[in-house]
Amino acid sequence: MTIEEMRRLERRYAVPVYVRSPIEFVRGEGTRLWDPEGHEYLDFFAGLSVHNLGHCHPRIVAAIREQAGLLAGSSNLFYSEPAMRLCERLSVSSLGGKVFLCNTGTEAVECAIKLARKHAHRRGIESPEIVTLDGGFHGRTLGALAATPRLARDDLFGPLPDGFVAVPRDDPEALRAAIGPRTAAVMIEPIQGEAGIVLIADEILIGAREACEQHGAVLIFDEIQAGMGRTGSLWAYEQAPVRPDVITAAKALGGGLPVGAVVTAPELGDVFEPGDHGSTFGGGPIAARAAIETLELIDDPVLLGRVRELGERFRLGLEALEPVTEVRGRGLMVGVSLVPELDAAAIRDRALALGLVCNVPGRSMLRFLPPLTIAEADIDEALDKLRRALA
C-alpha cells in the first residue's frame, strides 16, 4: 500500500489526532529502520523512547515468541509467574515496595493519582490536591490530563477532575507555597520530555521532597520517558538528590509491547486493597516476559555507563552545530533549541530524507531519544546527517 492510499484510509477512517510524516517503516533491527523500498534510516527517536534496546532485540523476540505459543493470558484472577517475577524485578530494582502492572503510561499515572488520593483520605484529608509542575506531561486520560497543565483544557474536555494545582517548574517558593495540609502528592517528571527535554533543578526536587515530608504527602516521579536507562541510570531518580515515594514507568519497560507500572516505597505498598484498582490486560504473560528481559538487559552497569558516555559525546557534537542555541539533557535523552528563524519541522523532514529519524517537541526544538545500544559511529553519523539537514 502506498502512503497516498494509507492517507486516503486515514482521512476516511482514522480519528485525526496525529500529524504523521509521510513514511512507513516496515522493518527494524537494532538502531535501524527500513521503509518498504528498502531505504535505511538511523533511528534517533526509538518510537518515543520505547525501543531502548533497539528494534527486535533477539532475547525479547524469543521471549515473546515462546510465551505467545504457550499462553497469552488467563486474567489477574489467577496466578501468573511472569507477572509476579516482573513485580519482584521492578520493586527490587527501585523503591522496594509493591507494584501495580498495567499497559500504558497514562494508566500508570492514573493509578498513582488514585493511590495518592486514597492515602490522603486515610490521613483524614477530605479534598486532596495533587501539585504538578508547568511543562510536565503525564498523559491523556482525564486524571493524567488534569495533571498536565499545558493540555488540561476545560473548555474542550471539561469538566476535568478537580484537585490539581500547577506551579511554575523553576520557582521553589511557589512550589513550597502550593504544598500544604491538603496535598496528597507532588507529581514531577524529573526530566520533562514532551516539553523538549527540560531538567528540573535539584533545588525544586529537594524543595518538593522536604515539603512532602513536612505535610505527609507522597512524592511521585513520572519516569515514563526518563526511566528505563534513558538517562544513564536505570531510573532517573538515581541521579537526583532525592528519592521519590512512588514511580510510574511505561514506554521502554515492555521492550516494544505495552506495559506500564507503578512502584511504591514499602510504606505505601498496602494503600490499595482488593477491588480498589485493576486492569484486564495488566501483567499479561507475553508483555511481562518481554518486560523482564528488557529490565535484565538494561539494568547493566556497562550499558548504563555507555549511555552516559555516549550522551556526553552526542551533546558535545550538537553544541558544535552552528544553529543550535542550547543543548539539554542527560544520558541519551537529549533536546536542542535552534535559532528561532529555523523551522524545526522542516529540519526534521530534511533529516528524515537524509535517513535520520528525530522529533520536534516544540517550536524551534529537536528531540533525540536513540536506542541505548547505539555505537559511537551511529552518533557521528547522526551528527553528520544533522549538520547537512541544518546547512
Ligand SMILES: Cc1ncc(COP(=O)(O)O)c(C=O)c1O
Ligand atoms: C512523562 C510521560 N508520562 C506519561 C506519558 C503517557 O504515556 P502513554 O502514552 O503510554 O499513555 C508519557 C507519554 O509520552 C510521558 O512522556
